[in-house]
Amino acid sequence: MAEKKQETGVYLYVPMVLTVAFLIGCFSVSLAAVRRNVSGLTADVSVSQSDRADGRGTVRRSALKESEGLRYRMVSAADVYEVRPRQAVSSDKSSDSSTEKAAAAATNTTSATEKDTPTTEEQTTTTVAETTVTQPETTATEPETVSTQPAEPEKEVLVLPNDHYINFIPPKEDHVAYLTFDDGPSEYTEEILDILDYYDVKATFFVIYHKDMADKYKAIVDRGHTIALHTYSHNYKKVYSSEKAFFNELTRISNHIYGVTGVRTKIIRFPGGSSNTVGDRYCKNIMQTLKKSVPAKGYIYHDWNVDSGDATADNLAPEKLLGNVQARLTKYDTVNILMHDAGTATRTTVDTLPAIIEYIYSQGYTMEKLTPDSYAVHHDW
Numbered sequence: 001m002a003e004k005k006q007e008t009g010v011y012l013y014v015p016m017v018l019t020v021a022f023l024i025g026c027f028s029v030s031l032a033a034v035r036r037n038v039s040g041l042t043a044d045v046s047v048s049q050s051d052r053a054d055g056r057g058t059v060r061r062s063a064l065k066e067s068e069g070l071r072y073r074m075v076s077a078a079d080v081y082e083v084r085p086r087q088a089v090s091s092d093k094s095s096d097s098s099t100e101k102a103a104a105a106a107t108n109t110t111s112a113t114e115k116d117t118p119t120t121e122e123q124t125t126t127t128v129a130e131t132t133v134t135q136p137e138t139t140a141t142e143p144e145t146v147s148t149q150p151a152e153p154e155k156e157v158l159v160l161p162n163d164h165y166i167n168f169i170p171p172k173e174d175h176v177a178y179l180t181f182d183d184g185p186s187e188y189t190e191e192i193l194d195i196l197d198y199y200d201v202k203a204t205f206f207v208i209y210h211k212d213m214a215d216k217y218k219a220i221v222d223r224g225h226t227i228a229l230h231t232y233s234h235n236y237k238k239v240y241s242s243e244k245a246f247f248n249e250l251t252r253i254s255n256h257i258y259g260v261t262g263v264r265t266k267i268i269r270f271p272g273g274s275s276n277t278v279g280d281r282y283c284k285n286i287m288q289t290l291k292k293s294v295p296a297k298g299y300i301y302h303d304w305n306v307d308s309g310d311a312t313a314d315n316l317a318p319e320k321l322l323g324n325v326q327a328r329l330t331k332y333d334t335v336n337i338l339m340h341d342a343g344t345a346t347r348t349t350v351d352t353l354p355a356i357i358e359y360i361y362s363q364g365y366t367m368e369k370l371t372p373d374s375y376a377v378h379h380d381w
Contacts, residue, residue, distance in 0.1 A: 185217060207229070209256055236282065270287070330363055
């Protein structure tokens with residue numbers, strides 16, 4: 001009787017052990033999956049925290065997320081993540097294709113070896129011939145490994161060390177900065193465009209007429225930026241001599257841009273801004289008149305609320321330009337930053353632009369180009 005009870009207890013004990021073991025196994029697998037997901041989120045979310053869905057459900061990708069070779073710190077409320085951006089899709093495809101080609105070549109070599117494997121006697125008779133023929137072939141092919149092509153010159157402004165970091169936080173809601181460049185294009189336009197491309201930032205160029213600069217106007221448009229009107233001559237006496245003279249200046253620069261780029265734009269900036277008093281020297285109350293007639297004719301004018309100060313003096317120290325931006329940037333949710341793309345002062349603007357962009361990123365602003373729907377900063381508001 002006791003033996004039967006003992007056997008019954010064993011039969012009951014075994015299923016219980018198996019059940020407990022099964023539950024422990026399931027819990028371990030679930031825990032491992034959770035850990036994988038958490039680690040994946042730690043890597044991916046730290047990169048994509050800056051992705052923000054708009055009202056239509058689309059995702060706005062962080063500008064820095066797609067930059068190759070650039071490292072940055074993604075700063076959240078409590079933590080700092082150090083992230084190295086992923087490789088671009090194009091480089092991944094090229095590496096995959098090269099791997100496939102290498103595999104195919106290895107397969108072909110293997111099949112050819114299997115097909116043409118000689119017998120022992122053939123190997124003996126051909127070994128001597130191969131050694132005598134192979135040697136001169138090797139020496140003959142050695143010079144081919146030396147490249148005679150000159151190395152492409154590097155653009156110093158874009159060369160940053162791999163351990164260069166940007167302090168970057170997810171964009172704050174409705175915090176937008178517009179980088180704007182007046183008076184160009186110029187000899188510095190290409191450098192400015194290269195820096196903007198490096199940081200994946202779009203900007204706005206308020207241009208005037210410059211001779212032999214057709215390629216610069218076109219480059220602004222072709223590289224995805226907004227080209228806008230800043231009058232034809234930027235000569236205050238001509239521009240503000242009358243309302244008719246002002247619109248004649250706008251028409252001339254508009255036609256020139258259209259002829260070069262095929263783009264018609266209605267976005268403008270007054271020389272000196274809408275609050276300038278210089279125009280009164282040539283026509284009384286001209287700015288009050290133009291601030292009414294310009295919108296009535298379908299144009300949209302933009303002033304600025306942050307001035308880099310790059311036009312106040314030649315060779316202004318980069319730390320001074322950056323300090324001017326830092327002093328006013330965070331006072332506004334929507335920021336229109338005034339810089340220039342003409343004159344000797346622009347050399348300092350080019351040198352300071354990376355630091356300005358990185359500071360804007362560090363304060364949680366996105367950077368966009370002006371469009372007809374963009375908020376327009378006006379000095380009299």
